[in-house]
Amino acid sequence: MKLLKKGAEADIYQTKWQNSKAILKIRKIKRYRNFSLDSKIRKQRTIKESQMLSLVKSYGIPTPLVYFVNLDKTSIIMQEISGKPIHDLPERKIIELSKEIGKLVGKLHKNGIMHGDLTTSNFILFQNKVYVIDFGLSQISIKPEDHAVDLRLIKEILNSAHAKIMIPSWKNFLYGYKSIVGDAYYRKITKLVSDIESRGRYAQVV
Incomplete structure (x- = not known):
């Protein structure tokens, strides 16, 4: 697994999913927030982003495929667009x-x-x-x-x-x-x- 980008909200890694190149996006813990509130916010945003990727694709807009969502780790594994x-x-x-x-x-x-x-x-x-x-x-x-x-x-x-x-x-x-x-x-x-x-x-x- 290779770190591609450290962001304010999430870190982006290059990884594999069933022998295909993939991107792993992990939302960061915000330690200045109440722990349970932070966990809830990160989970909600993870769900929303994965749903949005699928919704947008249904409108004929090219987006990465979502492979797997892990709410405990507030992470999304998605298709790597190798362009x-x-x-x-x-x-x-x-x-x-x-x-x-x-x-x-x-x-x-x-x-x-x-x-x-x-x-x-x-x-x-x-x-x-x-x-x-x-x-x-x-x-x-x-x-x-x-x-x-x-x-x-x-x-x-x-x-x-x-x-x-x-x-x-x-x-x-x-x-x-x-x-x-x-x-x-x-x-x-x-x-x-x-x-x-x-x-x-x-x-x-x-």
């Missing part, structure tokens, strides 16, 4: 795939799901298909405000991690998103994104 994170691809490829990412996010929102952690590291290209991973912060939500927060985050990521190609990537993302959610909802969400940005600028000035 490359979009974050690590050549710039021209990121621009090209931003349209597909936009479509996938559009499908999530159209089906009432907020991802909660939309970064280019949470989309993986594998066998010419883009997979969405890490639903640890996701939630069922039809609120336009929540969907706008999703879009605002991916825009920030493009602006910080991919600054040179931010404009064409964001344009392609919005094109793909709009093709799924429709013109009216697209206008509503992008207006909310602008509102969030303006509040941020005001807060910085103050």
Whole structure:
């Protein structure tokens, strides 16, 4: 078993499941919380994430298969998607795939799901298909405000991690998103994104 990532909420390991490459995600104990409360929260989040992965797949969105859930250890063993994170691809490829990412996010929102952690590291290209991973912060939500927060985050990521190609990537993302959610909802969400940005600028000035 190999440690791939130490996160604030969970540690990610590379492992095996019935001779297949797999990912083991273990939620961390938060020692500053009451032990029984912490255990309850970690179990609830583990259940929710495993359910969300399966739910999203039912909408035709590529996600890892869930192999096994251990509530005592608050862990999930899931399929390893052996591709490359979009974050690590050549710039021209990121621009090209931003349209597909936009479509996938559009499908999530159209089906009432907020991802909660939309970064280019949470989309993986594998066998010419883009997979969405890490639903640890996701939630069922039809609120336009929540969907706008999703879009605002991916825009920030493009602006910080991919600054040179931010404009064409964001344009392609919005094109793909709009093709799924429709013109009216697209206008509503992008207006909310602008509102969030303006509040941020005001807060910085103050």
